[in-house]
Amino acid sequence: MNGEEEILWSSNVSTSQVNSIALLQDSGNFVLVDHLNNGSTIWQSFEHPSDSIVPKMSISENTRTGERIEVKSWRSPWDPNFGNFSLLMNSGFIPQVYIWKGSQPYWRSGQWNGQIFIGVQDMYSVSSDGFNVVNNREGTVYLTGPGDFDFLTKFVLDWKGNLVQSYWDVNETTWKIIWSTPNNDCEVYGMCGPFGSCNHLESPICSCLKGFEPKHREEWEKGNWASGCLRRKVLQCEVRNNSGDSSKEDGFLKIGSIKLPDFAERSSTREDQCRSQCLGNCSCIAYAYDSGIGCMSWNNNLIDIQQFQSRGEDLYIRMAHSELDHHKDIKKIVIPVILGFLTLCVCLFLCCRRMARRRGVKRKKINVLGDRSAVHMEELPVFSLDTLANATSQFHEDKKLGQGGFGPVYMGKLEDGKEIAVKKLSKASGQGLEEFMNEVLVISKVQHRNLVRLLGCCxxxxxxxxxYEYMPKKSLDVFLFDEGHRGILDWRKCSTIIEGVGRGLLYLHRDSRLKIIHRDLKPSNILLDNDFNPKISDFGMARIFGSDQDQADTRRVVGTYGYMAPEYAMKGRFSEKSDVFSFGVLVLEIISGRKSTSSWTETSSFSLFGYAWMLWKEEDLSTFIDPFILNPSSEMEIKKCIQIGLLCVQEFAEDRPSISSVLAMLTSETTSIPTPSQPAFTERHDCIFKMCNETNCTLNNISITNITGR
Incomplete structure (x- = not known):
């Protein structure tokens, strides 16, 4: 109660006991006990949980009375009222745990086999994961919370519907996440509908099981998979019941390493009889066997199937004989050949391994075929998909560093503790195999302290x-354009970044064994290490020049508007000077703290270049400088950098300095700096691209004649 004696919360228990005592136990359980009746419990908080499960706590279902103890999420991070999600136990034929969203299932643990929930890919044992299911033989099945670990752990159903396991880090005095679910779309219940299988590493993530096709193909192709799939061929069991034909018996198709579907029925049948039992029952459409559960069968739609990368169970789906003949014939012919081939492969593998040991290094050679050519990558470490999936917690959203045109980038940690950044080609990306192979080809042949280092590929x-090597400070745009981070960059750090990017470009243009034009230099492609040393990244758009080549033309203009030189954006012509233009944009953004596409005044259409040019002519460059980096001791140096930046963004490529000249001007106090001319994309181009009524926006004096028919 509050000071006005208004009830804020009540256990809602009616008791006539006048000697009841409230206790907060060491377990965290808040109990009301009868002091006179041997301390029997009248009410306890563990039977009325909120959003958390702690040690010695449980959720349960009584099959006789229908009573349940369930966990309910908060409405929001700040509102502890019950939200949309609930975690509950379903004993059913086989115990399972569900997260419900309102009246619909949202996530399912898979079947309990006495040791683990077989639908949770990362669960290995009771002792390591903390779950246990207990049947008291009186109608109640309990899911107990985390066990007695050496550290404090808990499970929380958060307001978004995620079940998160955390442990208390004594040294850092904070909760740290061990495991959470659902951590990708495939873990959401029934994502691909009946007879659909979900694999979050593929695009699209949903596909029909073998022998099935989309029920509504047009919706399926649009990414609406809820309607699921239908069987292509009618089962012989159904035909025989209608016509009496028994010429061709149904069979079973094995699908391995999956999360078994919902609504399984259990029987005590032995493993060797499980198949024949299902085959003899026309209602049985699939079966599976687990040593901890026994024989399982399904009589209805197969729903909530997920493809695992490792572990998982084998599911045998009933198929028409015509769907199996092809496979059987192939097996009869090919099995002897395969056995011989495998024997040969083993011998070759042993020989290659022995040779690799002698060389003292293990390298792989990959030949990836594109549409028209083959690209060979030699002496480049190759990582397996499983290694990268484990390093990034199965490409969990929490590990995601960002998203680019190429695809998402994830932070990972290898088994030896080395941190990496994994750049994954998205199938929805506008870029493809050509850009992927181009980046491998380019960056594997260059090494410089201001270029991000490629560690391998998959x-x-x-x-x-x-x-790639992991860059803990992420990219430069975070510190330039995020208000929460902008103050971290002082002029000393900014100067280091500008000079470092320049040195990286100089290496690409002049000092490496290949002459490389980057074509997509911008803040998001500048990564920073712990000391704010810059490294140029993302070479998917880069092009290699011959030693005697100065420029090239392309019909496919790629890059980012706002950073592209005018001759490249309009004519597809690129050279070293187009990279110098992008560098100039970068310098002006670093000094101003604003994006090149930002609006600079309320009444003017000035671009970043136009605004800097106007202040240059008015000799008022201090107004252009970000207050976070402006101080009297560095003002002259910053103004010099603005002048250099204006030289780099001049309209005509021949007027711009080379990157070697830029570095000389940046690092030398004696080198004279030319006076810049008007930058590209300023007033004169605004006239072309914008409709204006002002006199100075007239392009010519030719009048327009209205044509009227006679």
Whole structure:
């Protein structure tokens, strides 16, 4: 009660006991006990949980009375009222745990086999994961909370519907996440509908099981998979019941490493009889066997199937004989050949391994075929998909560093503790194999302290990934354009970044064994290490020049508007000077703290270049400088950098300095700096692209004649 004796909360228990005592136990359980009746419990908070499960706590279901103890999420991070999600136990035929969103299932643990929930890919044992299911033989099945670990742990159902396991870090005095679910779309219940299978590493993530096709193909192709799939061929069991034909018996198709579907029924049938039992029952459409559960069968739609990368169970789906003949015939012919081939492969593998040991290094060679050519990558470490999936917690959203045109980038940690950044080619990306192979080809041949280092790659079926050194400060745009981070950059750090990017470009243009034009230099492609040393990244758009080549033309203009030189954006012509233009934009953004596309005044259409040019002519460059980096001791140096930046963004390529000249001007106090001419994309181009009524926006004096028919 509050000071006005108004009830704020009540256990809602009616008791006539006048000697009841309230206790907060060491377990965290708040109990009301009868002091006179041997301390029997009248009410306890563990039977009325909020959003958390702690040690010695449980959720349960009584099959006789229908009573349940369930966990309910908060309405929001700040509102502890019950939200939309609930975690509950369903004993059913086989115990399972569900997260419900309102009246619909949202996540499912899979079946309990006495040791683990087989639908949770990362669960290995009771002792390591903390779950246990207990049947008291009186109608109640309990899911107990985390066990007695050496550290404090808990499970929380957060307001978004995620079940998160955390432990208390005594040294850092904070909760740290061990595991959470759902951590990708495939873990959401029934994502792909009946007879659909979900694999979050593929695009699209949903596909029909073998022998099935989309129920509504047009909706399926649009990414609406809720209607699921239908069987292509009618089962012989159904035909025989209608016509009496028994010429062709149904069979079973094995699908391995999956999360078994919902609504399984259990029987005590032995493993060797499980198949024949299902085959003899026309209602049985699939079966599976787990040593901890026994024989399982399904009589209705197969829903909530997920493809695992490791572990998982085998599901045998009933198929028409015509769907199996092809496979059987192939097996009869090919099995002897395969056995011989495998024997040969083993011998070759042993020989190669022995040779690799002698060389003292293990390298792989990959030949990836594009549409028209083959690109060979030699002496480049190759990572397996499983290694990268484990390093990034199965590409969990919490590990995601960002998203670019190429695809998402994830932070990972290898088994030896080394931190990496994994750049994953998205199938929805506008970029493809050409850009992927181009980046491998370019960056594997260059090494410089101001270029991000490529550690290896992964090509596994449809998956293509690049593995880089991990840059803890992420990219430069975070510190330039995020108000919460902008104050971290002082002029000393900014000067280091400008000079470092310049040195990286100089290496690409002049000092490396290949002459490389980056074509997409911008803040998001400048990564920073712990000391704010810059490293140029993302070479998917880069082009290699011959030693005697100065420029090239392309019909495919790629890059980012606002950073592209005018001759490249309009004519597809690129050279070293187009990279110098992008560098000039970068310098002006660093000094101003504003994006090149920002509006600079309320009444003017000035671009970043136009605004800097106007202040240059008015000799008022102090107004252009970000207050975070402006101080009297560095003002002259910053103004010099603005002048250099204006030289780099001049309209005509021949007027711009080379990157070597830029570095000489940046680092030398004696080198004279030319006077810049008008930058590109300022007033005169505004006239072309914008409709204006002002006199100075007239392009010519030609009048327009109205044509009237006679």
């Amino acid at each position: 090509v596994d079926k449809e998956e293509k990934m690049l593995i």
